[in-house]
Amino acid sequence: MYKLDEKDITPVQSRPRLALTLGDPAGIGPEVILKALADPEVSKSCDLTVVGSRSLLVEIYTKLKLAKNSQPLANPEELSIFDVPLDKHIQDEILIGTGNAASGAASFAYMETAIAQTLADQFDGIVTGPIAKSAWKAAGYNYPGQTELLAEKSGAKRVGMLFVARSPHTNWTLCTLLACTHVPLSQVPKVLTPQLMTEKLDLLVECLEKDFGLERARIAIAGLNPHSGEQGQLGHEEQDWLIPWISQERKNRPNFQLDGPVPPDTMWVKPGQAWYGNIDPSAPLRVNPSQVADAYIALYHDQGLIPVKLMAFDRAVNTSIGLPFIRTSPDHGTAFDIAGKGIADARSMKAAILLAAELVSQRRKVKL
Numbered sequence: 001m002y003k004l005d006e007k008d009i010t011p012v013q014s015r016p017r018l019a020l021t022l023g024d025p026a027g028i029g030p031e032v033i034l035k036a037l038a039d040p041e042v043s044k045s046c047d048l049t050v051v052g053s054r055s056l057l058v059e060i061y062t063k064l065k066l067a068k069n070s071q072p073l074a075n076p077e078e079l080s081i082f083d084v085p086l087d088k089h090i091q092d093e094i095l096i097g098t099g100n101a102a103s104g105a106a107s108f109a110y111m112e113t114a115i116a117q118t119l120a121d122q123f124d125g126i127v128t129g130p131i132a133k134s135a136w137k138a139a140g141y142n143y144p145g146q147t148e149l150l151a152e153k154s155g156a157k158r159v160g161m162l163f164v165a166r167s168p169h170t171n172w173t174l175c176t177l178l179a180c181t182h183v184p185l186s187q188v189p190k191v192l193t194p195q196l197m198t199e200k201l202d203l204l205v206e207c208l209e210k211d212f213g214l215e216r217a218r219i220a221i222a223g224l225n226p227h228s229g230e231q232g233q234l235g236h237e238e239q240d241w242l243i244p245w246i247s248q249e250r251k252n253r254p255n256f257q258l259d260g261p262v263p264p265d266t267m268w269v270k271p272g273q274a275w276y277g278n279i280d281p282s283a284p285l286r287v288n289p290s291q292v293a294d295a296y297i298a299l300y301h302d303q304g305l306i307p308v309k310l311m312a313f314d315r316a317v318n319t320s321i322g323l324p325f326i327r328t329s330p331d332h333g334t335a336f337d338i339a340g341k342g343i344a345d346a347r348s349m350k351a352a353i354l355l356a357a358e359l360v361s362q363r364r365k366v367k368l
Ligand SMILES: NC(=O)C1=CN([C@@H]2O[C@H](COP(=O)(O)OP(=O)(O)OC[C@H]3O[C@@H](n4cnc5c(N)ncnc54)[C@H](O)[C@@H]3O)[C@@H](O)[C@H]2O)C=CC1
Pocket: 028, 032, 129, 130, 131, 132, 133, 134, 146, 318, 329, 330, 331, 332, 333, 334, 335, 336, 337, 338, 343, 344, 345, 346
């Protein structure tokens, strides 16, 4: 059994207080939570309260314990749980592996409870288990994602989706902001405007300063079209507004080096090298820190998340910026295809909890 050294334990009064929502109970959220909470590194970093239905969590725990090659799981009896009981007819309709109106109603109730408790200062931040947007819709809640619900309930006018991942190979941190998020591809060129970009850049700059202590930073901004439009031959958005917008922002923000529009197909080559470190043992490549940016802005969901998930699916953290409190989430979804099998990887959930605890501590320092 792992024994904590006294010096490892953060003094109780200064520990970040985090709410941890179960997510969709039909997905892998409860499993990755039970696995992450079995890790002493997690339990010593913060005070965690699971927000969800106790009886469901106990039921899932009991099933997972019986799974072949079961990994260590936290015992719900030993966890702090803010119980959100469900009506019997809803609980009876929850089927592991199938998102539906009942599982959507449950995950929505967990989020509403965690947000209300956080706004009432019971928690410093929320780590959310994955939900299925389609299950929320089936339950009658038409939100593109949890981010929008968090923004609405907390009164945040602006919100951004930032993915943060620390390389296990080099310790380099990849920060990727999505300029637009759950937007159908055909709508992306219409949604992207200089106003939206300025809003997202403002959020990113505030976050780099406040949460990452970077008063000067280098930010790379992707183009939209192949080769960033090839001077208008392969698309016009860069010439029409993106290049003029970047030039103006360079003048507005002298402390920030803004690169771009970077052709999207090569934007992720240097970050990939910085992530993996020496990729060619015969000619050891050291990525010069001056060649990588502190943050990358992808113009739309998959432009940013394909490279992030290729490099860091097991550890990237979805971080909402612009809220009055910290919110993180693993980068993956509900994974209904593997729910209940005991094989879900909990590392992204663990990273989400550790990052939330780190960001709460960082914000406390900034406030002093
Ligand atoms: N933060 C959130 O709440 C997120 C929610 N979603 C939602 O999740 C649902 C399913 O989305 P998909 O696109 O299928 O993405 P997904 O991330 O749930 O699954 C994609 C693939 O990765 C695997 N996978 C995912 N997480 C894993 C883990 N921890 N360990 C091992 N394998 C894992 C799955 O088995 C599947 O093969 C959708 O309804 C979507 O809206 C998706 C991403 C984030």
